[in-house]
Amino acid sequence: MADKTFDIEKPLWDLSTFYGRWRHFAWVTDPRSCLASDQELHDAKKLYHSYKNGQTPMNDQTLRAKKLYESAFHPDTGELQNVFxxxxxxxxxxxxxxxxxxxxxxxxxxxxxxxxxxxxxxxxxxxxxxxxxxxxxxxxxxxxxxxxxxxxxxxxxxxxxxxxxxxxxxxxxxxxxxxxxxxxxxxxxxxxxxxxxxxxxxxxxxxxxxxxxxxxxxxxxxxxxxxxxxxxxxxxxxxxxxxxxxxxxxxxxxxxxxxxxxxxxxxxxxxxxxxxxxxxxxxxxCSIETSTLKKWEPESYEKLIDNCKGEEPPKYLYFNKGL
Incomplete structure (x- = not known):
């Protein structure tokens, strides 16, 4: 089983701080990642998911696989992005x-x-x-x-x-x-x-x-x-x-x-x-307050209430703003 003390899906740094985000993006946007071949990238994706599913133990290549995967594959679709x-x-x-x-x-x-x-x-x-x-x-x-x-x-x-x-x-x-x-x-x-x-x-x-x-x-x-x-x-x-x-x-x-x-x-x-x-x-x-939806988008707020099924809606909702 993989070492569960390392969650490969989570960032290595605290993204709630500017410095943490800077280190994260300096790592992900490293220009040297562009030199990796498609085969290396697909191998990195395979290792990434293998570790994520507990099928591969932690090794020296795990962090590199995470770096290549996050730099080259879209976070929403998982598809390989055009290198340029x-x-x-x-x-x-x-x-x-x-x-x-x-x-x-x-x-x-x-x-x-x-x-x-x-x-x-x-x-x-x-x-x-x-x-x-x-x-x-x-x-x-x-x-x-x-x-x-x-x-x-x-x-x-x-x-x-x-x-x-x-x-x-x-x-x-x-x-x-x-x-x-x-x-x-x-x-x-x-x-x-x-x-x-x-x-x-x-x-x-x-x-x-x-x-x-x-x-x-x-x-x-x-x-x-x-x-x-x-x-x-x-x-x-x-x-x-x-x-x-x-x-x-x-x-x-x-x-x-x-x-x-x-x-x-x-x-x-x-x-x-x-x-x-x-x-x-x-x-x-990125985050948005549910009170903002209630004020400016009542239809979206009503859908939120319906999907919460009687429970108190969360104060904040989140979305990927892109880069």
Whole structure:
């Protein structure tokens, strides 16, 4: 029998604290997990469930299996996620695209291309890390992708045109961040619109589904949107003045071909810290008070009361807000 002192389904750290969540997400989003092959991931899933069911004793591979399983398989469906959509790919994928956006900001063509590339990447990440209990249709997926990409491009081109005549050229370097922030406010809600239309499943502390809520969906999506903007903000806001200063030195002027790679590496440094930080700001297992349902969603509250079958409803209900 497996060592029951270790519950493989539970996090290794206390997720009620920011530090505990940060350690958890730094572990789960470790970019090295992206290098694992599909065979390794499926073997990890098999070992994970084998230990969970008491069929395998604790060994050196159990923790690694837990790490790979939680980094690559969706928490709602248990399906293997696309490698480029996993949160463990946020650092390598994000650093390449963000570095390129910050480097190639001077021409409209470059701005449009890299905003399209970034929104394509974001759309995949948003879809991969959605609340899978609320499926999205191909039509809704296409609408979300096109709308977010258009929002990013319009914002980027608009800011570029507005700021091009300003005396301070540094301001133009902030066009990519303005576009990314605007697009996130469009991309995430549209990509997860079914949650807003149908509501997300709410469960008690034992995981029993009791009702659904649109207000909870709005809360979760808002938190994810804020987290995504915070995730990219330091790199996209701090790097511009750093690069503007570095480019005044003669050495940097002689190695212009390396400006892009330098920005990519620096973006990677920021994202290594900011990906777990942004994910840890809000608990993934989000909560909502039943009194909120009673006030704003009487139908959901009535369903909750019916499912409680005469017992006192719990004060809080929980749902997966996604990442």
């Amino acid at each position: 959509g996993r949160m463990s790919c946020q650092v390598p994928g994000g650093m390449a695209i963000t570095g390129a956006m910050l480097q190639f900001y001077k021409t409209t063509g470059a701005v449009v291309f890299w905003q399209w590339a970034n929104q394509s990447f974001n759309a995949l990440v948003n879809y991969t890390n959605r609340n899978a209990n609320c499926p999205i249709t191909t039509s809704q997926l296409t609408t979300a992708y096109v709308s977010a990409t258009a929002a990013a491009m319009v914002t980027a081109i608009g800011c570029k045109s507005l700021w091009k005549n300003l005396s301070n050229p540094l301001i133009a370097r902030y066009v990519p961040f303005a576009a990314v922030a605007a697009a996130n406010c469009v991309n995430i809600p549209l990509m997860r619109q079914n949650e807003l239309i149908e509501g997300v499943d709410l469960v008690d502390e034992n995981g029993t589904k009791l009702t659904q809520s649109k207000v909870a969906a709005a809360k979760g999506i808002s938190q994810v949107t804020v987290s995504r903007i915070i995730m990219c903000a330091p790199g996209m806001c701090i790097l511009p003045p750093i690069m503007a200063k570095l480019e005044t030195y003669k050495l940097m002027q002689r190695i212009k071909v390396l400006h892009g790679p330098i920005q990519v590496i620096l973006c990677g440094c920021f994202l290594t810290i900011m990906v777990p930080t942004a994910c840890a700001i809000f608990p993934q297992n």
